Amino acid sequence: MKVALFGAGRIGKVHAASIKTDPRSTLVAVTDVVSEAAEALAQEYDIAARSPDEILGDPAIDAILIASSTNTHSDLIEAGVAAGKAIFCEKPIDLSLERAHGVLARAGSHDKPIMMGFNRRFDPNFAALKARFEAGAIGKGELLAITSFDPAPPPVDYIKVSGGLYRDMMIHDFDMAAFLFGMPQSVMAHGSCLVDAQIGAAGDIDTAVVTLSYSDGRLATIRNSRRAAFGYDQRVELLGSEGMLQAENVLENTVVEANARGVTSAKPMHFFLERYMRAYGIEWAAFVDACVEGAPVPAGIQDGVNALALAEAANISLAQGQPIEITSALTGG
Structure with missing residues (x-):
């Protein structure tokens, strides 16, 4: 090809x-x-x-x-x-x-085939969590928690053209929530500027929590920050009726030091290129599968629209201070 x-x-x-x-x-x-x-x-x-x-x-x-x-x-x-x-x-x-x-x-x-690049779906850890969840390992999913913290904020010049935190950063997490739990009924967003005052001056936020509510009562929370002093924090936790699944951070190395002072391990990998390099390769292979083998496209245009619709709802929710219903007018479905 x-x-x-x-x-x-x-x-x-x-x-x-x-x-x-x-x-x-x-x-x-x-x-x-x-x-x-x-x-x-x-x-x-x-x-x-x-x-x-x-x-x-x-x-x-x-x-x-x-x-x-x-x-x-x-x-x-x-x-x-x-x-x-x-x-x-x-x-x-x-x-x-x-x-x-x-x-x-x-x-x-x-x-x-037309495929959207939501690489986190293809991270081996998140993919394994989804596979175990779908296999019934923890029963019915009830509460999903997604954490995504960057090690440091991007330049303010980038912030000004990025579309804002919900469209630029949290859109990956919106897609992950939809990937694991489907599309929610409503979105409630909170956000503030705690990391860099220049980001606030540019009209954006750098710290955010969003709650997704589902028609059957399930809940999902997403936490974003543009700064985590210890590295790139990428975790998923899924609580079910019969247990819990967790995908933890990928560390710089697996060495654990234990002594009289305590027990320490390495920091998370520094940023997305290190953390998700394997995912990018697996993602591309999935696209080639669709083109060459006729396999289904694992993340299509509708998935891209869905994630953007959740980001749009979050922006409206932040501005209005109330939950926003997810309707076909937002998803185009």
Whole structure:
């Protein structure tokens, strides 16, 4: 399968490595608005740096991987559909839920796989938790708790174009909640700025708790912070009628020191590239499975719309100070 990459930045480089690792896919071209970045990656992989129009118009290219800036995602998905390509796109579809609904409608009749990049679904620990849950290991799920803390906040210039914490950061956790528990009935959001006053001045929050309520009484909580002094904190806890499942942090090493002073272990891995590198490779293999083997797409456009709808509801809830019902008007379903 011949693949072209849109975006030669940090996440684009991660995906380039994943494409190379799978023997069923070959990276043949790259494009980026920063021509120097495209040329550097092209030289590293001995491929061509080409324009978007050249890539989309080349019938020899089977699939495109969209890892460019968020504001390009929806246009490139639609361009990929028009060009008859299989499409893998990093989250989110768009910062506008209305625009995402439009993409969902236009992509509905596409006969090639379209997959959204929610890499945490493919983390071996979270995937194992889901498998045990679905196998009935803890009975009926009742209470889900998702923790996601970054080691440090991003630059304020990034915050200003990110779409806000709920769309940029917590969207992964919204998808994880939907992945494990399905879509909730309502969303109640709380948020404040405790880490960096400049983030608040930019109109965003850096500390947040969201509660998802389900029609059958189940509850899920999501906790986000832009700062955790000890590293990248990524945990899931699921309480059921017959027990509990937990996916703990992945540590820098497995050494435990025990002495008279106490018992200590290593810190969590520093950030997402270290923590989720395996997940990115497994995620790409799942996309190739869909393209080559005809396997189901494990995270499609509707999943992207659902996560964005929960983020939209959280923003409305924060502004209004009340729970927001999740309706078809939000999900497009």
